[in-house]
Amino acid sequence: xxxxxxxSYLNKxxxxxxxxxxxxxxxxxxxxFITGIVYLITTTKILYVGRNILHAPxxxxxxxxxxxxxxxxxxxxTRKIGFSCSLVGIVLIFFAVVDRVKVSMRxxxxxxxxxxxxxxxxxxxxxxxxxxxxxxxxxxxxxxxxPVCSFLKSKAIALPPLPRILGLVLVLACxxxxxxxxxxxxxxxxx
Numbered sequence: 513x514x515x516x517x518x519x520s521y522l523n524k525x526x527x528x529x530x531x532x533x534x535x536x537x538x539x540x541x542x543x544x545f546i547t548g549i550v551y552l553i554t555t556t557k558i559l560y561v562g563r564n565i566l567h568a569p570x571x572x573x574x575x576x577x578x579x580x581x582x583x584x585x586x587x588x589x590t591r592k593i594g595f596s597c598s599l600v601g602i603v604l605i606f607f608a609v610v611d612r613v614k615v616s617m618r619x620x621x622x623x624x625x626x627x628x629x630x631x632x633x634x635x636x637x638x639x640x641x642x643x644x645x646x647x648x649x650x651x652x653x654x655x656x657x658x659p660v661c662s663f664l665k666s667k668a669i670a671l672p673p674l675p676r677i678l679g680l681v682l683v684l685a686c687x688x689x690x691x692x693x694x695x696x697x698x699x700x701x702x703x
Contacts, residue, residue: 535593539587540580543579543580547575549604553605553612581683583600585680588680588683591669591670592667593669594662617636
């Protein structure tokens with residue numbers, strides 16, 4: 513038997529999540545969660561990172577902003593929150609794991625130029641036992657299936673074309689502006 517009070521509460525929650533404030537809150541929470549997972553994967557000194565965040569909270573904001581912008585970009589393109597969150601989450605977690613492996617092997621982080629080193633990746637994978645390669649393959653298939661399934665199963669949120677276009681333009685402007693002002697600023701980076 514259904515509880516009418518619980519059903520009413522769930523309907524209100526669903527209604528709120530389809531409002532602009534609900535969408536924004538959902539995407540912001542997803543950005544914070546994904547950033548936290550990436551921090552947990554890539555760092556071995558969690559207390560050190562936590563202390564740095566307390567002393568320089570802008571560091572956390574500067575790490576959440578690109579994730580939030582990526583989530584917003586895919587949301588405005590597809591109008592699907594679940595797809596946006598799963599795609600951005602899977603990609604960033606994948607790169608975080610690759611970064612962690614590279615740091616443990618070479619003591620240097622993953623760089624954009626590393627994406628061109630397919631032969632080196634194949635050589636490294638040849639050193640893995642067969643069962644680990646099978647496990648990696650299965651995990652890649654599962655991780656690739658998650659965004660596909662979420663795209664096919666989730667409903668697109670009704671969003672008129674003008675707000676979508678304005679949202680895309682704003683996301684792109686916010687992506688390029690801070691990149692030149694903050695992320696490319698060597699003094700800020702070192703501070």
